[in-house]
Amino acid sequence: MDAELNRYILMNESKGLVAGYPQSMLDILGNSNIAAVHGSAHKFLRGALLSLVxxxxxxxxxxxxxxxxxxxxxxxxxxxxxxxxxxxxxxxxxxxxxxxxxxxxxxxxxxxxxxxxxxxxxxxxxxxxxxxxxxxxxxxxxxxxxxxxxxxxxxxxxxxxxxxxxxxxxxxxxxxxxxxxx
Structure with a gap:
């Protein structure tokens, strides 16, 4: 991939591209798992997990x-x-x-x-x-x-x-x- 495209994707993580996961994963792991949430909720969970270490x-x-x-x-x-x-x-x-x-x-x-x-x-x-x-x-x-x-x-x-x-x-x-x- 082009370096500029990578940079754009990473800098605009929550604006343009949102990861999707199979319904079975959401059903089993729940809608509040870190992989399923986006935006500020994801940042909050990630920060909470990283603060532990x-x-x-x-x-x-x-x-x-x-x-x-x-x-x-x-x-x-x-x-x-x-x-x-x-x-x-x-x-x-x-x-x-x-x-x-x-x-x-x-x-x-x-x-x-x-x-x-x-x-x-x-x-x-x-x-x-x-x-x-x-x-x-x-x-x-x-x-x-x-x-x-x-x-x-x-x-x-x-x-x-x-x-x-x-x-x-x-x-x-x-x-x-x-x-x-x-």
């Missing part, structure tokens, strides 16, 4: 963690014939799960999310026909399961953070209660 945090925490993760994953590929496309999808997904939810890539939870996430992706790229056994129907159903399990993860993380923060206080209370019982 500072450049210093990327440099000091995120990138070294990704580097360690990728090194450990790639070391398993020595001397093997692999399907690069399949393994790349899997490694990227597991890396994201490790970064966002601190889920061990070898755990059953990671397998659960991977299986369901790939069903969700298939559903978003399928024809929006809501019949039993279709990829679309599976995607709709899996979205609810993933959402529920994400809420459980958030709840567990909040509980762990609360307990860690107040461990000394709770330990002292537990010791006092045990002393009263004896």
């Amino acid at each position: 500072s450049p210093q945090m990327l440099r000091d925490i995120v990138l070294p963690r990704i580097d360690r993760f990728m090194s450990s994953q790639l070391s398993n590929w020595d001397g093997k014939i692999i399907n690069l496309q399949d393994h790349t999808k899997e490694v990227i997904f597991l890396s994201i799960m490790d970064q966002i939810a601190s889920i061990d890539p070898a755990s059953r939870r990671a397998d659960y999310f991977k299986t369901h996430f790939f069903k969700l992706v298939l559903g978003t790229l399928s024809l929006p026909i809501n019949l039993p056994g279709t990829n679309y129907r599976n995607g709709v159903q899996v979205r609810s399961l993933i959402f529920f399990h994400i809420l459980v993860l958030i709840d567990m993380q909040m509980h762990d953070n609360f307990f860690t923060k107040h461990r000394h206080k709770h330990t002292r209370t537990l010791n006092i209660n045990l002393t009263l019982l004896i």
Whole structure:
């Protein structure tokens, strides 16, 4: 493409060209997902997401963690014939799960999310026909399961953070209660 045309498109992102997505994607991911909204709503969501990660945090925490993760994953590929496309999808997904939810890539939870996430992706790229056994129907159903399990993860993380923060206080209370019982 011509450099001037690229510049025009990028500078007038919300004025002339608006991205369109399949109806199945909008149905499954919702009309408020970052890919579906445009203009000021998109800028607001993008800003909110980017505010969660500072450049210093990327440099000091995120990138070294990704580097360690990728090194450990790639070391398993020595001397093997692999399907690069399949393994790349899997490694990227597991890396994201490790970064966002601190889920061990070898755990059953990671397998659960991977299986369901790939069903969700298939559903978003399928024809929006809501019949039993279709990829679309599976995607709709899996979205609810993933959402529920994400809420459980958030709840567990909040509980762990609360307990860690107040461990000394709770330990002292537990010791006092045990002393009263004896």
